[in-house]
Amino acid sequence: MAEPLRPLPAKVFTRENVIYVATIASATLAPTAAEANAAGSLDVTNMAFADAAPSPEQNTNLVEQQRRLGDGGVYQFVGTTTYTGGQVTMQFNPQGAALADDVKAWEKFAVGGVTGFLVVRLNVAKATTPAAGQFVDVYPCEFGPFMPTKSGEGEGAEGAMRGSWAITSVPKFKLAIL
Amino acid sequence: MPKSTPEPDQFGRLRVRDEDTGHELSIPASGLPHGNYAALDEPASNSGGDPLPPKHATKPLSRSNTPTSGQQADTAKEHDNG
Numbered sequence A: 001m002a003e004p005l006r007p008l009p010a011k012v013f014t015r016e017n018v019i020y021v022a023t024i025a026s027a028t029l030a031p032t033a034a035e036a037n038a039a040g041s042l043d044v045t046n047m048a049f050a051d052a053a054p055s056p057e058q059n060t061n062l063v064e065q066q067r068r069l070g071d072g073g074v075y076q077f078v079g080t081t082t083y084t085g086g087q088v089t090m091q092f093n094p095q096g097a098a099l100a101d102d103v104k105a106w107e108k109f110a111v112g113g114v115t116g117f118l119v120v121r122l123n124v125a126k127a128t129t130p131a132a133g134q135f136v137d138v139y140p141c142e143f144g145p146f147m148p149t150k151s152g153e154g155e156g157a158e159g160a161m162r163g164s165w166a167i168t169s170v171p172k173f174k175l176a177i178l
Numbered sequence B: 001m002p003k004s005t006p007e008p009d010q011f012g013r014l015r016v017r018d019e020d021t022g023h024e025l026s027i028p029a030s031g032l033p034h035g036n037y038a039a040l041d042e043p044a045s046n047s048g049g050d051p052l053p054p055k056h057a058t059k060p061l062s063r064s065n066t067p068t069s070g071q072q073a074d075t076a077k078e079h080d081n082g
Helices: A033-037 A101-109 B076-080
Strands: A016-021 A057-064 A076-084 A086-091 A114-122 A135-151 A158-167 A172-176 B013-018 B024-028 B037-040
Touching: A016 A033, A076 A158, A086 A101, A086 A135, A101 A135, A101 A158
Parallel strands: none
Antiparallel strands: A016 A114, A057 A076, A086 A158, A114 A135, A135 A158, A135 A172, B013 B024, B013 B037
8 A cells, every 4th residue: 555645744833924904805805915015914923922812713513413213323413603713912012102113013903993804824934925825814803902911920021912802704714815 | 285184083093095005994093103094084983983894996806716616715696796
């Protein structure tokens, strides 16, 4: 028998980007390179803390079918699927000057009700500019209000902002940037 | 003389045009400096306090450019409904 296929691992350690994009024109949700790279978009890869970075989740409900009189077993249906955002903690300098990099995320998101899309790109070096043909996952999202807080304990503590984000519509996966 | 920046609406938003993409959208006023935005003198929120939907500079992709199978496929019905 031939050796079974063993695809190469897609290494994502330090090779992932999470980019907030304010609006995407395509009905398929595939962003254009211009949208992903616009100054109004924000790559939060180096702002979000690793233990509280945006981490979209999916949970699909499995429900038991009614057992028919003659059934010897109980079977399932696939029910609703819930897409969830969660909490996110990002760098924030409480003393940062207006418009500075260390308050950029705060000034974009803190007020809450900020809608847009989270574009997640994996297995590309993080400093690589988003370009046509790269595959991304796109999550329509809304950021809740943020509050200043601390991240880390003791000597490692630093200024941070914490808030929630929700997935507000059907996410789309493995879309090629246009 | 440059036009003065419009005031944020009662929900703290501004309607802007993103000069990088041409799209018009509503953003929190605090985000104005963090993008290549031109503030527009237009409503940014609806009466319920939600941001008005963006107006995109480009038309959605033509049908020939969209996947015809798989998870991202658009259905013919979606297109037929305009």
